[in-house]
Amino acid sequence: MKIQYQELQELVEQHLLDFIPQVNPLSQTLYDAMEYSLTGGGKRLRPVLLLASCQFAGGDPVQALPYACAIEYIHTYSLIHDDLPAMDNDDLRRGRPTNHIKFGADIATLAGDGLLNTAFEAMFKDMFLYFDKPDLLKRRINAAYRIAEGAGVQGMVAGQVSDVESDNGENSSPEMLRHIHLNKTAAMIKGAVSAGLEIGGAPQDMKDHLRKYAEDLGLEFQVVDDILDVTGTAEELGKDPHQDEANGKLTYVSLHGLDGSRKFASQLTRAALAELEGYDEDADFFRDLVVKLEKRTR
């Protein structure tokens, strides 16, 4: 088995709009606004991780597509809402006008709501196909729950709220920083891996190791983001650097400096690799990913 990032990413790109219900022609604006942000590119990290985890557990990634697309819908809604004037007030995302610049803040809010709701609709519809296969049905309910858990008030939404609060300087402790990074970023990455493993039918020890791996990977992803805001160029990032500093954001760099941040990123890479020790070259996808994410410049 050779798990390939690019292959899985292409699979996601090809099917990303397949699970959005056909809307009434009178609701065309809603569809356009959702499509606009979904087709804005990006690494598709979360859906690729979900498909890769399913494949790693011995499952068929194609069968996991509704869940992979659902997690990308959720990720996309979170970006749309995060960019809103009432939140980060960003005009650009991946080099294009943000959703509310293009459609207005009212439609952008609703397009985000629509994407979150659609994620769950897509998963329910997939479950209908397994009504006569109770074991496969249970895996899918478990997968959907893992995604919901990672996205919700014990996960991403909680992280976003604390992120907003830390902007106001209310709490800048290391505990708060970890809470934000674990929830805002790592929870959805963990949700993606967990969901893929559920659908693939992974044994419990694989779930334990890979979930811990995903948490380390998620934390690393965020620490490197914090570093790049200081060291990156506008060209590399597709957005202006130094925004965290300008907004007085609580980041790993603001609390522990650049050197401390780089050390922590290396530590996380080692910890993540350690979780993969018992596995053969089938796990190389996950090994390569965490090493590449530490070295990324965009």
Next chain:
Amino acid sequence: MKIQYQELQELVEQHLLDFIPQVNPLSQTLYDAMEYSLTGGGKRLRPVLLLASCQFAGGDPVQALPYACAIEYIHTYSLIHDDLPAMDNDDLRRGRPTNHIKFGADIATLAGDGLLNTAFEAMFKDMFLYFDKPDLLKRRINAAYRIAEGAGVQGMVAGQVSDVESDNGENSSPEMLRHIHLNKTAAMIKGAVSAGLEIGGAPQDMKDHLRKYAEDLGLEFQVVDDILDVTGTAEELGKDPHQDEANGKLTYVSLHGLDGSRKFASQLTRAALAELEGYDEDADFFRDLVVKLEKRTR
């Protein structure tokens, strides 16, 4: 069987916060913001309808509580987002400051997102209890799907988008008005009834009649809302009347006048009652409800 509105409403009130996950103490603000809007009172029409429909089909309403609360979480999120400065910009809801006045537009946006996500988490968690009862499990997946469908881009969110667009005067046709009312209001009411019937194990003909009843009820609810905006007092409504007119909103009254609106409401009552003709006094709950909703003054 005697289905009682007040009994079911009390059941909802008692358990409304039961299905919200315990959050990290660092996310207390998020919990507070969700709780604030959930405990703001209201008729609890959608969850009561869900429980009543379950009971009507012969089920135990207590078992339908996670779904009833989920639909109230969704209804509440939609009100929070609808009140936002970027949307209707309302300061008061049921006589209290709206969520964003109390917590800020950023937290209010996220509290809404959290409530929508929590609705689905609550339903998944309930499904875990039925892993060994495949028939009851399938009913619950069907119920959750009906709720998601009513809330999403073929339902409530679509209605909200068209409502926003009609405010801009882009399309004021009778077709657009019907599209808005069917989706913004009737879809969730139909979702509530459908979900309750699924959990209660209703036969197909009952589903057909009651779903049509729910659509008529939902349309009536909205037409009477439109009428009350013109004829109601601030005291009765708990908000200022004449807001639709001031905002140039497309309503049944703006298109067909007060008399035309009252005629349509009566028509809808008769149509809803006709769907219940084959049922004995067990259906009186639904008969009373539609008659009362037509005559309501708040």
